[in-house]
Amino acid sequence: MPTATATDVHESAAHNSAAHNSAAADRATLLGAWRAHRNAELTTHLAYHGSPPLPQRGDRTWPERFAAAIEESGLTGRGGASFPSATKLRLVGSARGNPTLVVNAMEGEPASAKDKVLLSCVPHLVLDGAELAASALGATRIVVCVAADRPDILAGVVRAVKERAGSSLAPVPVEVQQPPARYVAGEESALVSWLNSGPGAPSWRPDKRTPLTIGRRPVLVHNAETLAHMALVARYGASAFRAVGTTDAPGTALVTVSGGVEHPGVYEVAMGTTLGSVIERTRPTADVAAVLTGGFGGSWVSAAALDTPYAPRPLAEVGGVVGPGVLVVLTRRACGIAETARLARYMAGESAGQCGPCVFGLPAVADDLAYLAIGTRDRDAIRRLEMRVATVDGRGACRHPDGVARMVRSALSVFASDAAAHGAGRPCVFANEPSVLPPTVIAPLVPTS
Amino acid sequence: MSSVIKVNPIACEAYGYCAELLPELVTLDEWGYPIVDGSAVPAHLVELARRAAKDCPRRAFLLQRAVGP
Ligand code: SF4
Ligand code: SF4
Numbered sequence: 001m002p003t004a005t006a007t008d009v010h011e012s013a014a015h016n017s018a019a020h021n022s023a024a025a026d027r028a029t030l031l032g033a034w035r036a037h038r039n040a041e042l043t044t045h046l047a048y049h050g051s052p053p054l055p056q057r058g059d060r061t062w063p064e065r066f067a068a069a070i071e072e073s074g075l076t077g078r079g080g081a082s083f084p085s086a087t088k089l090r091l092v093g094s095a096r097g098n099p100t101l102v103v104n105a106m107e108g109e110p111a112s113a114k115d116k117v118l119l120s121c122v123p124h125l126v127l128d129g130a131e132l133a134a135s136a137l138g139a140t141r142i143v144v145c146v147a148a149d150r151p152d153i154l155a156g157v158v159r160a161v162k163e164r165a166g167s168s169l170a171p172v173p174v175e176v177q178q179p180p181a182r183y184v185a186g187e188e189s190a191l192v193s194w195l196n197s198g199p200g201a202p203s204w205r206p207d208k209r210t211p212l213t214i215g216r217r218p219v220l221v222h223n224a225e226t227l228a229h230m231a232l233v234a235r236y237g238a239s240a241f242r243a244v245g246t247t248d249a250p251g252t253a254l255v256t257v258s259g260g261v262e263h264p265g266v267y268e269v270a271m272g273t274t275l276g277s278v279i280e281r282t283r284p285t286a287d288v289a290a291v292l293t294g295g296f297g298g299s300w301v302s303a304a305a306l307d308t309p310y311a312p313r314p315l316a317e318v319g320g321v322v323g324p325g326v327l328v329v330l331t332r333r334a335c336g337i338a339e340t341a342r343l344a345r346y347m348a349g350e351s352a353g354q355c356g357p358c359v360f361g362l363p364a365v366a367d368d369l370a371y372l373a374i375g376t377r378d379r380d381a382i383r384r385l386e387m388r389v390a391t392v393d394g395r396g397a398c399r400h401p402d403g404v405a406r407m408v409r410s411a412l413s414v415f416a417s418d419a420a421a422h423g424a425g426r427p428c429v430f431a432n433e434p435s436v437l438p439p440t441v442i443a444p445l446v447p448t449s
Numbered sequence: 450m451s452s453v454i455k456v457n458p459i460a461c462e463a464y465g466y467c468a469e470l471l472p473e474l475v476t477l478d479e480w481g482y483p484i485v486d487g488s489a490v491p492a493h494l495v496e497l498a499r500r501a502a503k504d505c506p507r508r509a510f511l512l513q514r515a516v517g518p
Contacts, residue, residue, distance in 0.1 A: 206455045206513060355458035356482040364479075391478050397459045 079223030106186030123160035129227030183350035202398035245271035249311035276306035294323025297403020335428035341369035361392035375427025
């Protein structure tokens with residue numbers, strides 16, 4: 001999928017709002033090297049950050065020291081689930097067989113551009129993190145996954161992998177794979193299915209704790225940003241990581257901001273920065289009404305909560321979610337229900353087509369929303385929609401329908417008065433205005449078929 | 450040891466036999482796909498649940514031992 005925020009990557013990366021003013025502190029950020037040199041080459045990377053602290057041959061205590069540093073840093077996964085990275089490392093590290101480390105750079109979220117920024121601007125930080133994590137796990141293979149329709153991301157990865165191939169910076173060999181581009185293709189079990197020569201669709205695990213495998217070997221899937229953070233923690237230490245952010249949510253995070261703003265792009269922010277100040281930097285084009293947090297399967301948050309710190313826990317308290325680091329700004333010159341209808345339509349189209357409740361339920365939800373948005377007088381519309389949302393929630397093999405359920409429920413709550421007015425036959429004047437969503441996502445509000 | 454019902458949503462093709470055999474525990478959504486609530490199967494229904502699992506043409510209806518949280 002083409003990037004949502006069609007900003008030039010250089011421009012995007014230039015925005016940095018990590019709470020730093022000293023050059024030394026800037027060193028421990030994801031995009032500092034790029035800001036300083038505007039160059040993604042290995043020599044620049046090494047000049048700026050020094051060599052990654054990979055283990056010496058035969059150093060048996062290194063893996064545990066690495067895992068301990070990650071644990072102490074409090075790093076959590078930046079792909080969506082915000083799960084403690086050290087726990088994930090240890091779970092797979094204790095399984096039998098040499099694992100495979102998968103770098104997830106699928107950028108499945110249409111409104112995200114952070115994988116592109118990372119792999120175009122600081123690919124070696126991601127690869128350092130992958131080599132470090134792989135060494136800690138005793139992995140014998142690293143696979144970087146880039147969606148098949150993203151030659152722009154692929155180019156940066158391939159160049160960087162070639163630069164270090166065969167050197168001491170690549171103790172574990174790296175290959176690049178291109179799974180099909182689809183919203184759910186970046187889901188862990190879908191990626192692993194594809195790497196097992198399967199269809200690349202999510203698989204059903206009756207017990208979600210069943211570990212994923214490639215052949216019979218364990219596999220660990222990490223988001224590109226998570227690995228880049230690992231490379232920083234290994235170099236500068238857990239305390240440098242914790243020096244930014246909050247006690248609960250340390251470090252910086254990449255946030256892709258788009259929608260009704262003048263400067264869409266990828267921003268590196270300190271965790272705990274208020275939602276409002278993150279958005280302020282991107283210059284909203286009008287008064288903000290609400291923000292979609294956590295991507296298309298995320299959650300709307302009302303502008304009344306803009307003073308909420310951007311971090312998993314505080315956001316959850318106002319119904320929001322960090323997820324993969326996506327914010328879409330909705331101004332007062334747009335209809336939240338119409339945008340939600342468009343999001344639902346897109347998500348329905350991105351179903352992997354495997355599970356009945358997802359295949360039939362999501363289009364039904366999208367239809368309900370579309371008719372609501374155009375103001376079809378139907379007093380029962382909201383109740384029916386709520387019922388259908390409950391029907392699809394939790395009923396697929398993957399969490400795709402759950403994300404849609406969460407996003408639609410949040411819309412019915414944040415835009416409750418609009419929804420009621422539309423159900424009573426009074427649509428928004430903005431319902432047919434151009435959407436704030438990425439062009440690739442927009443479909444006609446009401447299907448023609 | 451208690452048992453729970455799980456439906457493999459990828460395999461299920463909405464034949465609905467399970468709901469016919471076990472209306473106490475299975476309802477069908479508006480598209481004909483079974484809805485189960487994941488709670489323990491009462492002892493007197495275990496035998497029927499087992500049959501529903503055996504009769505499911507897609508082997509999508511599973512009776513499993515309840516696992517911890
Ligand atoms: S829930 Fe939807 S997206 Fe997920 S596997 Fe099933 S059909 Fe595919
Ligand atoms: S009998 Fe099997 S295939 Fe039919 S609805 Fe039940 S679970 Fe699905």
